[in-house]
Every structure is written in C-alpha cells, then in structure tokens.
Amino acid sequence: MQTTAATTKKKQGFYIEVGCPGCGGSLELEDDFFVLDCNHCGSVLRVTMPAVPPAYVVHSNIDQRELRFKIDRHLKENNLPLTNSQLHVKRIYYPYWKIDAIVLKIRNRIDTREIVSEDGESQGETVETRKTDITLAPYTLTVAAGDEIDGVPSSLGLRSEYLKIRPYSVDNVQDEFHALPVIIPWERAFDAANSSASSTNMIEIAAFGRNSTELFMPRASIVYMPILLTETYGSGGVTRYVVDGVTGRVLNNEQRQEREVERLGDPVPIEFGQLGVDFHRCGNCGVDLPPVQSYVYVCNNCFQATYLEQNSAVTQQILVADDPRAEKDGLYPFWVMSLAGSDQAAIRRLFGGIYDSDSLVIPAFRMANFETVYRLTRRMSSAYPKLSTAELAEFDRRAMPATLGPTEAQVLAGVMIAREKAARQGKFEGSAEPVMPVSMRLLYLPFHPESYFMVDSVIQTVTFEKNQVPSAR
Template structure:
C-alpha cells in the first residue's frame, strides 16, 4: 500500500510505502522522517470524475429506463471509515474426530496457531441502513492521500468521525471464527488477538444528488466506482461537522538526523529505532520528536571475531505477575506456576527477575518460530 504525497523539499509527486518509516524523495534525494506513524493518521481517496460528469451519466442511466428526471443540488461528501491493519494471531484448541472400522469413533486433541495478515475497514459514522459497510480491496490497492481540506475541496462536506478509537478496537476484534474442517474438527476453545495493529481514518468520497421526477429522492453515488449506493448518508451541515470527536492528524516530516551529534542517520526504511553510527545513540520518533532509547549489546561468547557475527534486536520486558494470592517477582517464583523438574540452582533463580525477550525484527513465518521457541 502506498501513500501519494508531495515531497516537502522539491514538491514532486512521490509515493511512500505505508510500511516505511523513513522517506527518500526519488527526485531531490532528500531523506526525511515521517512523524506520527504510530498514531491515528487521516487520509482520503480523491474522486474520479467531476460532479457534472457523473451527473450527466446519471441522467443518461435514467433516460435508458425511460424516465425523465432533473438533477439538482449536487455535492461532494467525504465519509470517514476506520481502517485496521495488523497481524492476527489465533490459538484454536479442540478435538479431531477419527472414524475407524465398523463406525468406531475416536478423538485426538489438537491445537493450531493461525497467523495471518489482517485488514479491515468499517464506517466511522453512525447511519442506519447504510449498505457500504466496507471499502473492500480498494483500501489495500489504491494509493492513499494525506488528509488535506484544500485538496479535498473547500466546498466538500466532510462528515464527522463519530465512532471513537476505543469502540473501533472492539469492532476490529470481532473477527470471524477459525478456518477448520467442520466435518472432523470440533473447536473447544479459541483465543485471538491483533499484534502490531495500526488504526487510521480514510475519508471516502461520494457524490450526492437530488433527483426530481414523479417524486423527489436523494441518490448517493460512489465517487470512485460510480455505482449507485442504495442508502442515505447522515445529514450533517459543515458547521456541525466542524466539531470532530477524533482530531485529524495529517502526515508531517522532521529531519532525519541524530539529535545529539547532528549527523545523518543510516537509511533503513523499515527501521523504527534508529541507531546513530557516529555517537552510538538510539532514537525513536514519538509525537513529532526524537526520544532516546536505552539499549545494550550482548558480547558473551563473541570473542575477537565480532565482524563475523550477526546481531539481532530483541525487546527485553521485565515483568511482575500479580494475582489475588501473591506477586511473582523472580524466576523462582515464576517456575512455581510450571512445576516441572529443573536442574538449576534455586538460590540463583531467586536473584533473577522475570524477563521476556520479544523479537524486534520482522518474522515472516510466526508459526515456525513458535515451534522453534517451544523446543528451546
């Protein structure tokens, strides 16, 4: 998925991959850092064709049906849609039915991990009987444009975003059930969650016309596919729509330089944490500014041939587990939850905190990594 934008330096029309966290202009070679990629950002799809062109096509469609009508009060309306991207992890536990000779039946317990790319869009406005509940594949293949009321049209009506983020998160988790063989597999328990999810608002264009014939009615046309939508958008005036419940956050950029020493940071488009090669400090963009990230390097067992090694980043999480009975602070406490034979010094375990190491690099096959981690 690409974002079509104007280069802040030279003004050239360029495309930014949505998964990139560093931008390089193909014309002036300027390198910049997009801000707010972890926040709820706003985009829009431009309409295809003008109000007049689509209006004339609408009149021709009525004429082919032998109806003489008049079209008046055309207007361009942008309706907000929530867009959710992420990775869906779903654990499924159940029984698989095995049928033997003479009708004998046996059961084998199974567990499956489903890890698939997740993409969903749904309306961010409240309208009864609105049939267009999703933008479909268009939200995955069409270039997005950063929110700009100037480019969207000063006279366009922009509907307010009425469904808050907390409610959108609940809707996003209402995913379909696991894909299993219903004839032989019976699900007893399943648990799903989104990982690395990203929420954004897409303002989708519609053309709205008042059609007068034997009676007067409102016709809504999809301004991208030019198909008639059999429904009604909320009737909201520009004055009412100006007070939005969800603030608009256009795409902006900051210099891609180390805040400490001023040298350029290494160009790695997919990197979220930027390590300066000059002063050795690590930085993360939060709220439009760089913030330092503490890190350490494990050199145990490396020896003198450090250039022959590949270092992979991991997030280290130090946790405490609390329930109604007690608080688990050390590895010795943690292992009481899993009473397995362990040949380890309990005194040493009492001095070690509970820590989890989460890969900070991209994993293309989570199911394979899960099997590998289970055997470590």
C-alpha cells in the same frame, strides 16, 4: 505472521501521499513503512504517527459528465428508464474509522487419522490428535464514523483498487466537497472491530476447549471517502443515487418522498493528529541514519542508539554476544525481557528444565511463521544464561534490522507463554496477556548459514530455518 519480504505485489489498498520536508516533492508510502528515501532529492526520511488519530482524505475525479454516464449505465443494467432531468449533487466526504491491529487466532481442532497396519491394510480404526493452531496476522477494518445516511455503506469492505490517501487539511479538501463530522468515538469503532473479529469464532467451532480471536496494538485513523449524493426530481418524485466518488459505482438508488440533499448541514471542525515527516537522522549528532526499516538504529558517527518506538521498558543499553571468528556473519537482534520475580517463577515452571534465567529472549526480526518464533524463543531463552555479553560500543555494519518493535514483541511473548501453557496442559484457555517486563534491551547474536539453517556462531546451539527470514545471508 506477516513477513517483511519485499515482494512485487500489485498496488492495491491504501497509500499515503505526503510532502518531502527537504524538497516539497510528493512521496507515496505504504501503511507499514516508516523510513524511506525521497526519490526527488535523496533525503532519508521517517514518518512519525501522532498520538491522536490522524485523518486522511481520498480525492474524487468524477465530474458531472462522468456521473451522468455512470448513473445511466446503472439504470440500463437494471432495466430502469433513463432520466433526462438535471442531476442535483451534494459532494461529501464521508468519514470511516480505519483500524489497523494484529489479530491473534487460536483454533483448536482434532486431527483424525486412520490406523494402517504394516502391510498397508486399514484396520477400520482411527486415532484422534488434538491440535492447536496459532496465527498472528495483520488486521485492517473500516467502520462508518459519521451520521448514518441511507445507502452509504457501513464499512469500506475490501477494496481491490489502489487508493491514494492524503493528510486531511484545508489544502487537500476539494472544492464543492463538505466533510461530514465524525460522531462515532474511536472506542466504539474499536469495540465494533473486536466483535467483528471474534464473530469468526462462531464460524470456526472449536473441537475442544475454546477458540479465540483477539486484536492487539490497535491504531486508528479517519479516512474521508468521497460520496456523491445525487438526486433527480421528476413527476414520480425524488430519486436519489448514492455514488462512490472514487469508482463512480452507484451504491444505492431509491425513490424518496422528499429532497435530502439540502438537509445535510455544514461540517463541524474537529482536531486530528498530524502525520509527521522528518529527516531520518541521529537524535544525538544529526548525521543521516541508514534508510532501512528498523526500530533501532546505532549511529555510525557517535554510536548512540535511536529508537523509533517509545516504550518505557526499553533501556539505552544494547548487548552483543560476539565471537572474533564471526566477522562475516549477520548479527541478529533479539529483545531480552527481564522479568519481575513472580513472573520469573511462573515462567520457569512453565518452561520446565530448559529454562534457567530471569529473562525471556525473543527475536526482534520477523519470521515467516509463529511456530518458528516459538521454537527460537525457547532456544534463545535457555541459551541466554550461557552467553557472555558485552555492551555494543560502536556501530556494527553486520547488524540486521530490528523489524519487530518492542510493543509487538511484548504481545508476541504473551502469546508464546499461552502456547507453552497449552502444550503442557493440553488445553488452551483462549487468551493471551502481553508480557510486561521490568526492562527490555536489544541483544545481537551472530549467525552463519549451514545448509538449510542459520546457526549461532558463539555457542553453536541456537538454530533456525534459513527460509524463515527473507534477509538471511
């Protein structure tokens, strides 16, 4: 699973550049960051994603001289004669769907171990144990969204360089560039992403049962990449070069019968969603909220909760199970999912004796690996009926951020139920449905450190490994 550790990594991949609504300064944000400080004016801001996929554009800095240089170098490297004729260039923005999702991978394998006697001698016998590995990880894929053009890649692949993407707007389109229309609908792009993800099942063959790879919570955006379609006209006919407008790399060159550069028509206007940048303030009284990544904020002025993800199951009420001695402890957030009668029965059967409640309680913070989330969910779900809870009445500075949103929690809960089934039945069906609770609310429980663990401060029975949470204190 993804962790939220703020590691000092090399800048690579996509960064979004947006304007600060406070001072107009330009801000750069990473994909999964949605609350930030403006480093020009200090405003606390949050980014809102539109319901309709937004579009971004990547600028090109390759001028005519550099283009000539890159093409010459490509020709030299491939032992081709250099060209002296003029370069005819059509500068286009080619659209790609960028799909961000969560991938769930279930892999069934068999562990084989040799039986060794007490004196260390091998008996020539082995034991086989069935193992099911479950991982959840972020997944990004790009798929061509425009009309097919020879030599233009069908995907952006894994780009190691840093790519600054700007919201697509009239102001952000460079002179001489034409954006090609998007002709592949989003549904088809998602199907392509799905089959690309599940094709890994073919490579990693299940030792028993069925392997599975599924995408959840897909989000789509369009990224316009600059491509320089370049042609030279000589006695041998037309030679065309497809050049990456960011790196200047020649992606493809070929002899052609006819000129194509002129054939491409004018762009067709399409409506895209607009990324919003707003002041990160309490929805009720308007004071600034803390600049930390969280899906839930309690205002320190009016004590109202602001939720950053709209999820119809989530109620306004926030619960806390507290202990007066826990005043220095961290309050860790959990999603309490109240289940419908039929689901309760099914889950009670599954979780057997340890489970005596109508709710599934899962961590609302990210942990380093799935098995830890699974164990903590089991412990919290069985501990929940023993906790006496009250409504959180005011801002509490001990509260840790809820870094796992409600929808992602529903997906995760479904995966855990599938995991539980696998453990009990010895086989994994290879699919997981998100859990649909009747209602969902946040619960805070204090934890304190004890050697390598965090231990709950109320009933002292719920624990998790300290190293599973970067922010454990």
